[in-house]
Amino acid sequence: MARVYGIDPGTSTLRIYQKGAGIIYNQKNMMAVLDGKKIIATGDEAWEMEGRTPANIEVVSPIRSGVLAQVKNMLAMLNIIFDKLGEEYGRMNGQEFIVASPSYATEVEKKALVDLIAECDIRPKRIRVVDSPLAAALGAGVNLRECFGAMVIDIGADTTEIAVLSLGGTVVSRMLKFGGNRLDESIIGAVRKYYNFAIGRKTAEQIKIKLGDAEHPEEDNTVALKVFGRDVVSGLPKSIAVDSLFVHLAIKEHLDKIAEVVFNMLEHIPPEMSADIMESGIYLTGGVSGIKNLDKVLAEMTGLKVYKCDNGSETVAMGLGKIAEDPDYDFLAEKYSTLQVEDFR
Template sequence: MAGKKYGLDLGTMNIRIFQGGHGLVVYEKNMIAIQRKKEVAAIGNDAFEMYERTPASIVISNPVRDGVIADINNMNKVAEALLKKCGCTSGFMRNNSFYLAAPSDVTEVEKRAYFDLIAHSAYNTHNIFVIEKPLAAALGENINVMSKKGMMLVDMGAGTTEITVITMGGIVVSKLLKMGGNTINAAICQFVKERHHLVIGDKTAEALKIELGHAIPGRGKQKRVFGRDLITGLPANVEVADHLVFDALKDYLFQVVKTIRNIMETIPPELSADIIESGIYFTGGTTLIPELDRLFSASLHVKTVFADKPLESTAKGLGVIMDHASDYRELTFSLRDAAFE
């Protein structure tokens, strides 16, 4: 029986699974809830539902931190449960193939964890391929990564922002900033605490970011949020203005602009000329902040191209690689490649 192919994009916040011939079959929160230190209470979106409302006996965590697998045991549990949802079970089906996207600017040990995740599971397969995430994201956006022309891709996720220059199927420069949407949420929590003496949870900060977040300030909108008064300890609510949310995102956006500029200044002029001609490509959930294109093109003086479905680019690109495995063989590392022996 011919094996099935699965592509996994394990993000800090979201996990996406692409199945050959089917498309995107899983899109859930990359989270696990553990009860009494060992029993799995919930996985994925179900764990996210419980987040910030559980008793002390249940601990909820993200197995991927800062873009890399930090907790392989729990990552294994999440991946197995979600793969099961799309019909991929362990045991005798040895022919299944797994394609995993890993950040490029990480250590060999961190990359190795992507192989171990499947190799040490019950899937009983050696068909494990690791692809550098920016290459997968670029393919997902229909960018010809094999072209001689250089291109730049910026993936603004939850835990990371990865800025990469690609040419001829290879990565020239990759810089992984350990900041993203989560950094903005943390700054929102901090500013609401400092300015309104209100302690809010991460879900409330996320709602403020989605409703009031804007790359260009000055709309004058506000939103009422609930939390705990820092002084009395009692439940309280306040109106938060959009300029607080802008203050919380501007440092992060400034860092991204600064890093892109540094990279543009250090790469060979031929490559920067190619990038100026094609524009800089942006993807990842954090690019959904409204008017980010205006801010970036004004501060970088370069055309910007934003993905239509930025939460899905990497998973879609894994699908492209799976469907054209022989064309893109050189983009993938397998267990047999010397780098991972």
């Protein structure tokens, strides 16, 4: 029997699901490139190098804003990853792939993604594309066969996709061109402005994950974290304490923007569907769904039930896994994929 793999090539993380085995790869979608040519590290190992590399080594992300930006690099990296995974989980040659693509990707962008997988050394037999909000909903536990209306909010690294789904299709969707990376940038900016202190991307991400709160923390209920960086005035390494109120104020504007778009979409859907969504609720997913109280704030604002996924960053890959495992869901990949490449070898 053919092996089936699901691939979710996110801006920050690349996830691969293998039918029967679960998620077999979940690492940063990054590589370290020497002299612009040779890949010397991939995934989490490359991310470890970020901010510490000499001038001839660059840490790059081949996917930008959810869309393939560096084809050659991504191809070379996938070949390395597939090779390693093949040794551990069985050869991946000539098998089937289901790839998640943002719903807003153009046909050209989707085709580029399919062509990329098709060109890998493992020469897949069949490649199908699934809109990521559909995969996210499945991964979040929505029964797409019977659901007449549910909203999915997927807040990733560089994109936020908000979609209203019904009976296995997307009714309306909106995409915001920002996600967790923008929150990190705002934290870097605020720390620099208020403390005259420079921190790196990784530190900002840690601050966001540990202290980020969508709700205004009470003055006497804030949590603080000691962070390392460089004093901009003296130019010397130093540490400072940052607290959750400071972080809330730094990221609030972006979370408010997401909430505003959600509200606006709910106002514009047909009345019959409003009732269905009231019943089914909102599914909050993507890595940033882990921000404390984000589900609570959205629930208070909309008056709807908001379900937060346990591992928001893995939801799309888990949804692809459901399609791979359960023939009942095959129709999602067949019917709603815009591209199919079969036996093109």
